[in-house]
Amino acid sequence: MKAIKEKHSLLMRWTHWVNFPVLAAMIWSGMLIYWANDVYTINVGGRTLVQFFPQWFYNALHIPYRLAEGMAWHFLFMWFFMLNGLLYLLYTIFSGAWRELAPNRHSFKEAWQVLLHDLHIRKTAPPQNKYNAAQRIAYTAIIIMGIGSVATGLAIYKPVQLYWLCWLCGGYHFARILHFALTIGYVLFFVVHVVQVILAGWNNFRSVVSGFEVVEEA
Template sequence: MHWINFPLIVIMVWSGLRIYWAEDVYAFGFLDWEWFKFFPESFYTSLDLNRRLARGLAFHFNFAWLFTINGLAFVVYTWRTREWRELAPNRRSLRGSLDVLLHDLRIRKEEPPKRGRYNEAQRLTYSLVIGLGALAVLSGFAIFKPTQVFPLTWVLGGYTSARVIHFVVTIAFVLFFVVHILQVARAGWRNFTSMVTGYELVDIDPTKPEASAEPEATAGSEATAGSETSAGSEATAGSEATAGSEASAGSVSSVPPDNPQETADA
């Protein structure tokens, strides 16, 4: 479930950008001064995001369901296996996160204690990112069907506000992703294999009597994540496959301008 997220989020961000291209109004700045505009033209051109609104929408509104289902599956799984206890932040987390941050930025020397599988900063960010996923889905539906799910749109401050939230959430996701990858790379290969296999390879302290020189694998993180992943993403692709292969009736070969610039005639 963790790994399915990777391609899904990539697809959602990519198709989302194709949609955003059609009306790219958000920018950082103050009054008339524009510091950074989302996004410079070269960004769209290099990623082939121009004039692709129809396809962007089609991918976005289809894969959104997979993202939602996968997210729900993750929550249910974490709940049923009680793994949420490892993940949920607690009273210590805010302070602890600061310690971890200071340590990681090389400002402080002593390593903060790691209680259980994740350190306090991990607890906090991983929990937040799940909340972020939920917010992405909720704000997404608020924009998708603002009248049919009007209470949701109302909670998020209306249609335009929900669209801003959706955009900010996306940016936050991308930032999280970058840091996440950097941290995993920093943590080393063994940590990575543990993410896949669900077991952590540990060197046993040779001073302990029963220890051997050989490293030994102990049970650890995300035990079932690895197997879930492979099974799951195949299933995703598979179910997609069967769903679509039925439909091969009419194909249109002419390619009209996929031209969102003139999209809305009203």
């Protein structure tokens, strides 16, 4: 017998879907800023073997020479990113949802079992409540990454006024590397997240849109 069961709250769904276009705008505007000082390369003996973004990439997306535009958009959407993230964080704390989200002492072992199951190496999936162990680790990590992006971003933006934050981030140059690495992390997370959604099926996707899922009851 099939039944409709509530799974995700309205606020959780709101912050989830708002975050996607905001983060996309942040990454795009960040690329416009990065073009002004494209420093990340792999060099051997003074020769550049690999440039992170080759010239054709910038030309294809019409990225070059838009630094001021990139900074304006980046700092605008920064506020939406911060407020949306803060709203979600406060919700998880005060609603008690963090209990379902935070990893426990079994999560890392069970996450490995989830991976083996997804790769069709393990036949049975480990026990799952609202989130499985891999989701708990990934969703908690993305919250930490968001805090890290805000901290390193402010350290880069105001390295003199926020000298203490810049120092905590390892200095201006290291803060910039961390900020860039976190952005790459978001892209990788998005790719894996979409693949997992596809594997989980329509019922899982529908629950993030409507808040309800269809379950089989005895």
